[in-house]
Amino acid sequence: MFKKHLLSVALGALVIAGASTAVRAEDTYIPLVSKGFQHQFWQAVKLGAEQAAKAANVKITFEGPETEAMVDKQIDMLSAALAKKPQAIGFAALDSKAAIPLLKKAQAAKIPVIAFDSGVDSDIPLTTCTTDNLAAAGLAADKMAGLIGDAGEVAVVVHDQTSRTGIDRRDGFLKQMKDKHPNIKIVSVQYGGGDQLKSTEITKSILQANPNVKGIFGANEGSAIGVLNGVKEMKKKIVVIGYDSGKQQKAAILSGEMAGAITQNPIGIGSCTVDSAVKALKGEKLPKITDTGFYWYDKSNIGDAKIAAVLYD
Amino acid sequence: MSDPALVKDDKDGMTTGDAVAALRRRLLGPAALQKLLAFASLVLLMIYFSFASPAFMQTDNMINILQATAVNGVLAIASTFVIITAGIDLSVGTLMTFCAVMAGVFLTYWELPMWTGIVAAIATGALSGVVSGTVITKMKVPPFIATLGMMLVLKGLALVVSGSKPIYFTNTENFSMISQDSLLGAIVPDLPIPNAALILIVMAVFASIVLNRTALGRYTFAIGSNEEAVRLSGVNVDRWKIIIYGLGGAICGVAGLLIASRINSAQPALGQGYELDAIAAVVIGGTSLSGGTGTILGTIIGAFIMSVLTNGLRILSVAQEWQFVVTGIIIILAVYADMLRRKRA
Numbered sequence: 001m002f003k004k005h006l007l008s009v010a011l012g013a014l015v016i017a018g019a020s021t022a023v024r025a026e027d028t029y030i031p032l033v034s035k036g037f038q039h040q041f042w043q044a045v046k047l048g049a050e051q052a053a054k055a056a057n058v059k060i061t062f063e064g065p066e067t068e069a070m071v072d073k074q075i076d077m078l079s080a081a082l083a084k085k086p087q088a089i090g091f092a093a094l095d096s097k098a099a100i101p102l103l104k105k106a107q108a109a110k111i112p113v114i115a116f117d118s119g120v121d122s123d124i125p126l127t128t129c130t131t132d133n134l135a136a137a138g139l140a141a142d143k144m145a146g147l148i149g150d151a152g153e154v155a156v157v158v159h160d161q162t163s164r165t166g167i168d169r170r171d172g173f174l175k176q177m178k179d180k181h182p183n184i185k186i187v188s189v190q191y192g193g194g195d196q197l198k199s200t201e202i203t204k205s206i207l208q209a210n211p212n213v214k215g216i217f218g219a220n221e222g223s224a225i226g227v228l229n230g231v232k233e234m235k236k237k238i239v240v241i242g243y244d245s246g247k248q249q250k251a252a253i254l255s256g257e258m259a260g261a262i263t264q265n266p267i268g269i270g271s272c273t274v275d276s277a278v279k280a281l282k283g284e285k286l287p288k289i290t291d292t293g294f295y296w297y298d299k300s301n302i303g304d305a306k307i308a309a310v311l312y313d
Numbered sequence: 314m315s316d317p318a319l320v321k322d323d324k325d326g327m328t329t330g331d332a333v334a335a336l337r338r339r340l341l342g343p344a345a346l347q348k349l350l351a352f353a354s355l356v357l358l359m360i361y362f363s364f365a366s367p368a369f370m371q372t373d374n375m376i377n378i379l380q381a382t383a384v385n386g387v388l389a390i391a392s393t394f395v396i397i398t399a400g401i402d403l404s405v406g407t408l409m410t411f412c413a414v415m416a417g418v419f420l421t422y423w424e425l426p427m428w429t430g431i432v433a434a435i436a437t438g439a440l441s442g443v444v445s446g447t448v449i450t451k452m453k454v455p456p457f458i459a460t461l462g463m464m465l466v467l468k469g470l471a472l473v474v475s476g477s478k479p480i481y482f483t484n485t486e487n488f489s490m491i492s493q494d495s496l497l498g499a500i501v502p503d504l505p506i507p508n509a510a511l512i513l514i515v516m517a518v519f520a521s522i523v524l525n526r527t528a529l530g531r532y533t534f535a536i537g538s539n540e541e542a543v544r545l546s547g548v549n550v551d552r553w554k555i556i557i558y559g560l561g562g563a564i565c566g567v568a569g570l571l572i573a574s575r576i577n578s579a580q581p582a583l584g585q586g587y588e589l590d591a592i593a594a595v596v597i598g599g600t601s602l603s604g605g606t607g608t609i610l611g612t613i614i615g616a617f618i619m620s621v622l623t624n625g626l627r628i629l630s631v632a633q634e635w636q637f638v639v640t641g642i643i644i645i646l647a648v649y650a651d652m653l654r655r656k657r658a
Contacts, residue, residue, distance in 0.1 A: 037633055063633040069582035072572055076381045080627040083374040084366075095479060098576040101493065162478055162582075 027059040031081035032090035034064035044312040048270025056278045071095045088277035092117040112280035116273040118164045127286035129272035131264040136294040137172030147239045151183035152214040159194035159220045169219040199226020215239035245311040260298030265310045268292040351614045362625035383509035386616035389594035391564035393612045399537045399604025400456035404463035406587030411467040412438045412569030417480030417579035435566035442562020446555035475581040492574035521609040537604030597647040
C-alpha cells in the first residue's frame, strides 16, 4: 500500500538520519537525564559532558523534558535510559522523590548513579555534581552591598519558590544581607518563573512601588534579563546583578547596564558528572557532594580565560 | 432520525437493522480500514525498533511503554468523546493536574480513606467537565475558547490549592500501587503488566461500551454529524453535551489519579501541553476533528503509536531535537493517510 510505504520509508530515513549517535553494545555507555535541554545552561552542561566523554572514551547521551514541570516525562526518559542497560547513569532530578523507585532499580542492577545540578532525597547517587547556590547567592549579596555603599533598598526577582535552586539562591542572598549588611533593606522578593517578560513586568512594578530601590538581583538567566529590561523601560539607573550567562547578559555587562553576575560552571557540572561516573566504574570512592564552583564576573574579568571558559552564549 | 447526515455514521443498530450489512461495514468499512492502517503502522514501528536495537523488545521496556501510554491514553479517551461531537477540550491536561492536586488535598490534607479520595477526585473532574459543557451550551462560548479558559482557570486553581508546591501522598501508603504495582503480575508472574495499563484497558472497554451501546454514545455521534438535525428532532442537545463534557472530565480525573500515583505526588505545575498529545493520539487513531466519526480502539492505537515512537527513538539514542521532528512528521503523515482514505471512500 502506497501510504504505508510512504510512512515506513519516511520514518526509516528519518530515524537513520537522526540515529548517527546510536549506541554500540561494546562501548561504555552513560546516559545523562537532565532537567531540560533547550536552555543554553543545559546545552553548556551537555558540552562539558561530551568533552569529558571524549576524553574518557565513553559514549553518552543527554536528554531532558521540555519544561521543568514535566516530572512524568523525565521518569519515562529515565526508564528508557535504564532499559538500554547502561554502565552508569547521570541524573538531575526535577522532583527529589519521584524517581526513587527507578533509582532503586538502578541500584539493584548495580548501575552507579551520579546526580547533577540538584540532588535526590536518597543516598543512592554516589555523588552530586552541583553548585553551592547558597554561597553563590551570598557572594552576589556581598557584591551588591559593595556597589550601593552598604546601605539602602534592594529587591530580588527569583525564578520560582519551589525548586531547590530558587529557594537556595533567594535564601542565600537574603541571609547574607541580614547577617553581614544590616543597613540594607530588602523591600521586595518576587517570582517570575524565569520568564523574561514576566520578570520585566515584575521589575517595573517593584520600581513603581519602591522608587528608592538602589539595586535588584535577578536569580537566574531569565529573571536577570527581565530585571534588565524592566530597569531600562523605566529609565532608571540602578545596580543590576544577574546569574548565569547567555549572550544578552554578557552584552549588558560589557555595556555597563548590568554590574556583574554570578556564573556557575555548567561545563564543569557536565564534565564532573561523566568523570565521576567513570571513576565509579573503576571502583574509586567519591565524595557525597562535588562542588563544581562558581565565579563573580563583571566588565573587568569577563575576558579572563578562566571566566570565559565557563560562560555560554 | 431520517436525516441523511445521520445515516453515514458507521455504527450498528441506529440507522439500519440489517446486521449483515452492519457487520460488513464494521469489518471492511472506512473506520475499520483506518484502524487497520493505524495498527499496521504500530506493528511496523515495533518491528523496526526491535531490529534497530536489542534493548527495545525487552519485558522491562515493554512495561515502560505501557506505563508511558497510560496517562496519555486515558486523556485521549476523554478527548475522543468531545472530538466526536465536533468539539474540542483543551483543558484535559490541566484538569488532570487539578484532579491530582485535589486527590492530594483529599488524601493528604483531609486524610480521607483512599477510596473516598479517589471517588472525590473523579467527581471533581466530572464537575469541571459539567462547567465546561455548561459554558459551551448555555453561554454559547465556542468549545475552543471555553476550554482554553478552563485550561487556565484549572492551571491557576491547581497552583492556588497546592500553594505552588507538590503534594506528597504521605498519608496513603498504598497510593503508588494504583499505577506502579502489578495486580496481574501477582497472579501470573510472567505478565508483570502494571496496573496503570490495566486501568487504561478497563477505561477503553468502558468507553467503547458507552460509545457503541448506549444512548449517550448514539447522541455523541449524532451531535457530531449534524447537531442542528438532532436538535430539530426534539433531542435536548445541550443536556447531552453537558453530560459528554462531564464524562470527559471524570475520565480526566482517572488520568489525574494515574499520574499522581505514578510519580507519587501531585505536581501542580504539570499538565499544560498534555492536551495536545491527547488530541494527536485521537486524530492518529482516525477520529476526525470535524466530528461524527471515531473509535476508542483507534484512539488507543494512536496513543501507543505516540509512546512507542517516543520510547523507540530514545532507545536508539536519537538526538532529542530530532525526536520532535520525527514525531511531528508521523502525526502529519498519519492524518494525511486518513485524508487520502476519506477522499477515496
